[in-house]
Amino acid sequence: MAQEMRSPIESGCPDAFQYMHPVMRKNYGQWAYHEDPQPGVLLHVSKYGDKIWTVRAGTQRILDVFTLRKLCDIGDQYGEGYIHFTIRSNIEYQVADESKVQPLIKALTDAGFVVGGTRNSVAMLSHTQGWLHCDIPGTDASGVVKSMMDEMIDEFKNWNMPNRVHMTTSCCQINCGGQGDIAINVQHTKPPKINHNLVSNVCERPSVVARCPVAAIRPALVNGKPSLEVDEKKCICCGACFPPCPPMQINDAEHSKLAIWVGGNHSNARGKPTFQKLVASGIPNNPPRWPEATAVVKKILKTYKEDAKDWERINDWIERIGWPRFFEKTGLPFTKYHIDNWRGARASLNASTHIRF
Amino acid sequence: MAKNTYPTPMLDNLESGPWPSFITGIKRLRDEHPDERINSVTNGLLGQLEHSYETRKGYWKGGTVSVYGYGGGIIPRFSEVASAFPESKEFHTLRVQPPAGNFYTTDMLRQLGDSWEKHGSGLVTFHGQTGNIMFIGATTEATQHFFDEINEYGWDLGGAGPCVRTAMSCVGGARCEMSNCNEHAIHRWMVNNFTDDVHRPALPYKFKFKVSGCPNDCQNAIERSDFAIIGTWRDDMKVNQEAFKKYLETKGRQYIIDNVITRCPTQAISLDDNDNFIVDNHNCVRCMHCLNVLPKALHPGDDKGVTILIGGKRTLKIGDLMGTVVVPFKKLETEEDYESLQEMAEDIIDFWAENGLEHERCGEMIERIGLVNFLEGIGIDVDPNMVNNPRQSSYIRMDGWDEEAEKWFERKREEKLAASA
Numbered sequence: 001m002a003q004e005m006r007s008p009i010e011s012g013c014p015d016a017f018q019y020m021h022p023v024m025r026k027n028y029g030q031w032a033y034h035e036d037p038q039p040g041v042l043l044h045v046s047k048y049g050d051k052i053w054t055v056r057a058g059t060q061r062i063l064d065v066f067t068l069r070k071l072c073d074i075g076d077q078y079g080e081g082y083i084h085f086t087i088r089s090n091i092e093y094q095v096a097d098e099s100k101v102q103p104l105i106k107a108l109t110d111a112g113f114v115v116g117g118t119r120n121s122v123a124m125l126s127h128t129q130g131w132l133h134c135d136i137p138g139t140d141a142s143g144v145v146k147s148m149m150d151e152m153i154d155e156f157k158n159w160n161m162p163n164r165v166h167m168t169t170s171c172c173q174i175n176c177g178g179q180g181d182i183a184i185n186v187q188h189t190k191p192p193k194i195n196h197n198l199v200s201n202v203c204e205r206p207s208v209v210a211r212c213p214v215a216a217i218r219p220a221l222v223n224g225k226p227s228l229e230v231d232e233k234k235c236i237c238c239g240a241c242f243p244p245c246p247p248m249q250i251n252d253a254e255h256s257k258l259a260i261w262v263g264g265n266h267s268n269a270r271g272k273p274t275f276q277k278l279v280a281s282g283i284p285n286n287p288p289r290w291p292e293a294t295a296v297v298k299k300i301l302k303t304y305k306e307d308a309k310d311w312e313r314i315n316d317w318i319e320r321i322g323w324p325r326f327f328e329k330t331g332l333p334f335t336k337y338h339i340d341n342w343r344g345a346r347a348s349l350n351a352s353t354h355i356r357f
Numbered sequence: 358m359a360k361n362t363y364p365t366p367m368l369d370n371l372e373s374g375p376w377p378s379f380i381t382g383i384k385r386l387r388d389e390h391p392d393e394r395i396n397s398v399t400n401g402l403l404g405q406l407e408h409s410y411e412t413r414k415g416y417w418k419g420g421t422v423s424v425y426g427y428g429g430g431i432i433p434r435f436s437e438v439a440s441a442f443p444e445s446k447e448f449h450t451l452r453v454q455p456p457a458g459n460f461y462t463t464d465m466l467r468q469l470g471d472s473w474e475k476h477g478s479g480l481v482t483f484h485g486q487t488g489n490i491m492f493i494g495a496t497t498e499a500t501q502h503f504f505d506e507i508n509e510y511g512w513d514l515g516g517a518g519p520c521v522r523t524a525m526s527c528v529g530g531a532r533c534e535m536s537n538c539n540e541h542a543i544h545r546w547m548v549n550n551f552t553d554d555v556h557r558p559a560l561p562y563k564f565k566f567k568v569s570g571c572p573n574d575c576q577n578a579i580e581r582s583d584f585a586i587i588g589t590w591r592d593d594m595k596v597n598q599e600a601f602k603k604y605l606e607t608k609g610r611q612y613i614i615d616n617v618i619t620r621c622p623t624q625a626i627s628l629d630d631n632d633n634f635i636v637d638n639h640n641c642v643r644c645m646h647c648l649n650v651l652p653k654a655l656h657p658g659d660d661k662g663v664t665i666l667i668g669g670k671r672t673l674k675i676g677d678l679m680g681t682v683v684v685p686f687k688k689l690e691t692e693e694d695y696e697s698l699q700e701m702a703e704d705i706i707d708f709w710a711e712n713g714l715e716h717e718r719c720g721e722m723i724e725r726i727g728l729v730n731f732l733e734g735i736g737i738d739v740d741p742n743m744v745n746n747p748r749q750s751s752y753i754r755m756d757g758w759d760e761e762a763e764k765w766f767e768r769k770r771e772e773k774l775a776a777s778a
Contacts, residue, residue, distance in 0.1 A: 005425040005426075006425065006505050007425070007426050008424065008425070008426045008427060008504070008508055008513070008514075008556075009508050009509070009513070010513060010552045010553075010556065011508075011511060011512075011513045012454060012513050012545070012548060012549035012552045012555070013454045013455075013456070013457055013513075013523070013524065013544065013545050013548050013549055014454070014455075014456040014457075014511055014512065014513075015456065015457070015541075015545065016456035016457045016458045016459075016460045016531075016541045017541070018456075019456055019460040019461050019462050019465060020460050020531055024531040024532050025531075028530045028531055028539075029530035029536055029539065030530075031530075031532065031533060031534040031536070032534055032653075032656075033534050033652045033653040033656075034533075034534060034652055044532050044533070044534070052532065054532065058376065058377070059377050060376070060377040060378060060379040060381075060382055061379065061482055061483075062379040062382065062383070062480055062482055062493070063382065063480070063481050063482065063483070064382035064383060064385055064386045064479055064480055065386070065390075065470045065473065065474050065479040065481070066382065066385050066386070066389070066390075066479075067377075067382050067385075068466060068470045068481060069467065069470060071466075072463040072466050072467050072470075075463040076463050079463075081462055081463045081464070082460070082461075082462060082463075083460070083461045083462070083463060083466065084458070084459055084460050084461070084528060084531075084532075085455075085459040085461075085483045085484060086459075086528075087525070087527075087575060087576060087577070089482070089483060089484065091483075094532070112377055113377060114375065114376060114377070126486065128486060129485075130415075131406055131409035131410070131414075131415050131416075132402075132406055132493075133417060133432075133434060133448070133450060133493055134415060134417065135415065135417045135418055135419045135434065136415065137415040138415075139413075140406075140409065140410070142379045143368075143371055143410070146371050146374070146376055146378060146379065146380075147371070147374075149376035150373075150374030150375055150376045153375045153376060171415075173672060174671065174672060174673050175671050175672055176486045176671075177486065178486065178577060178580070178581055178671065179577070179580055179581075179677075207715065207716070210714075210715065210716070211674065211716065213673075213674045213675065238672075240673055240674060246418060251413075251414055251415065253412060253413035253414060256413070266574050266575075266577040266579065266580055266581075267572070267573050267574055267575075267645070268572035268573065268574060268579075268642075268643075268644050268645060269572070269573060269644050269645045269646040269649055270620055270622055270644055270646045271622060271644075273574070273579050273580060273679055275580075275677050275679075285413055287367060287410040287413065288367040288368065288370040288371055288410055289370060289371075309615070309616075310612075310615075310616050311616050311620065311646070311650065342676055343675065343676060344676075
């Protein structure tokens with residue numbers, strides 16, 4: 001290369017203290033308590049009596065520079081120039097002056113952002129990249145989230161739920177979206193369709209064989225070419241072979257469905273953290289609005305809201321009422337697919353006479 | 358403005374409704390941005406996305422792209438339908454490490470936005486699921502220029518591929534009364550001591566550090582990281598009886614009984630006849646529930662530290678795993694404390710790099726070889742806090758029992774000696 005390349009400065013993760021609101025810097029580790037003056041607003045009070053207000057708003061997450069600048073303008077004009085992003089991609093403005101809170105809320109609302117997402121609300125869905133940018137997606141992510149948040153805007157803006165509801169969505173079964181009180185995830189239902197002409201050129205065959213969780217893939221000679229074949233009786237249609245071997249196409253316009261899982265909870269509060277459990281599947285992957293998936297989610301949320309006690313997350317609620325009643329109350333079918341057969345599955349079976357009548 | 362835009366009837370549908378629309382934002386770049394390059398690339402992107410919506414398929418494929426001197430940090434994306442939508446045929450994402458805890462000034466966000474507009478598509482996300490700022494949409498050539506520019510004013514790429522990944526930490530001591538450690542100092546100390554492993558992927562698979570300041574675990578560290586650092590305390594929780602009585606007056610006795618007292622997972626709290634909040638601290642498991650409900654009355658104690666759990670991960674390949682307690686409590690105050698935590702992480706990553714199979718997460722390796730072999734490999738003693746219950750199966754050879762029991766008693770003698778010293 002003729003031109004000399006610049007060596008990177010391996011500075012790693014930047015120091016956050018330089019970007020923190022001065023009141024947060026001053027009171028670092030010295031906070032005494034917080035209050036929730038209204039949905040989307042937090043007030044933190046330090047041991048020294050200093051106060052800081054936070055206004056939280058939902059955005060489209062995929063931000064264009066115009067929107068980014070609009071958010072900065074609001075921060076400069078109505079806030080104090082300091083911004084924090086939550087793990088669920090909400091934007092938060094911190095201000096030390098209470099009189100700025102209402103004008104800040106108004107400016108955000110006028111600009112089309114949605115103030116809320118605190119305490120016992122339905123929080124912003126955490127999501128992945130989907131068709132916009134992922135190499136293996138079964139569905140879109142931003143579009144699903146936009147469609148669902150349009151329908152759950154009141155639940156985001158208000159404190160209507162027994163406890164907070166964290167929702168996630170993932171475009172394949174690797175589930176980058178993570179655990180959620182309610183998770184909407186792609187579920188493939190047919191084995192991959194293999195383009196045997198491409199496999200030997202594109203795929204490192206031994207590592208594809210090793211990737212399969214159920215050892216259903218083996219090397220084979222197809223039409224005189226080295227390729228891979230799938231034992232379709234063993235195949236669980238998980239799609240794990242697709243990322244290392246794109247000619248093993250798992251995504252299917254018709255047969256890649258959506259499944260809904262509930263009861264994932266990362267917190268240690270009350271019980272230990274829990275994984276989400278399957279409740280519904282076979283839901284069509286139906287862009288641009290995915291109405292069938294939203295309908296199931298709304299049904300679950302409605303039942304939870306009516307039946308759960310204060311502070312019960314979805315997993316706490318179901319643990320109290322039992323799974324048979326969950327299916328009864330939501331009207332969702334219980335099928336053979338709900339009974340786990342993966343490793344450790346016996347621990348999920350009822351080995352007692354604890355049965356609710 | 359792009360002269361001929363691809364029709365987007367399905368995407369147009371996502372412009373209505375009260376939630377902010379990402380489609381409206383991308384269209385603004387296509388139609389209103391002064392730079393024709395950005396008009397063109399976002400036009401191609403919308404065309405391809407519309408095609409995905411119509412056919413229900415994705416059309417991006419990976420490849421190999423990095424910046425000079427690094428092996429990772431970029432998610433390469435080449436279009437499989439470039440002949441139909443040539444404008445966005447190269448559309449890579451740069452993963453950039455955010456400041457610990459995701460704090461920004463508007464000035465810094467503007468500066469990043471200006472640089473990105475110069476080189477990329479103008480689309481950015483704060484943040485991806487691994488915790489990076491995602492600058493979405495650059496050509497292979499532009500990734501280098503953009504990186505060079507922001508690297509000069511303090512920003513570095515995150516991890517992508519089989520490497521130490523960008524870390525995450527909660528809002529922590531900056532604005533939370535539950536904080537038990539300096540989340541942001543820990544975050545930077547850990548990940549910045551593995552910078553080489555972040556930038557040059559050479560591990561069996563990904564390895565993630567996440568820091569949550571209390572057991573509410575707002576960073577989802579136990580389930581989503583290989584190395585979870587969770588703030589906790591080991592002395593008594595602090596009870597402000599006056600503030601508690603105010604809650605009792607305003608919320609009512611039944612609310613306090615039903616939502617606080619009876620929700621304690623170890624029945625470690627009670628309400629006495631004089632309306633005092635009584636805690637059996639020895640049996641409190643620091644679940645956080647009562648602190649969450651009564652934040653003015655109840656607080657973590659003073660003897661703060663962290664719990665370390667190893668091996669959390671999501672489905673691929675053997676199913677979901679939560680992290681396992683490997684260090685029940687560790688003080689993190691002095692530089693030596695931080696150094697010893699870093700050494701432990703080095704031992705774990707070295708052992709896993711030696712013993713992990715290709716594409717096997719640390720937790721999966723532990724599942725395969727057993728926790729005891731892992732602990733022996735990294736030189737950590739067994740502890741009953743590591744298990745829910747002791748073994749149930751008698752099918753185990755135990756002819757080393759006497760020596761193992763003696764090790765336990767010896768450790769207890771040493772702990773006693775250290776405590777009295």
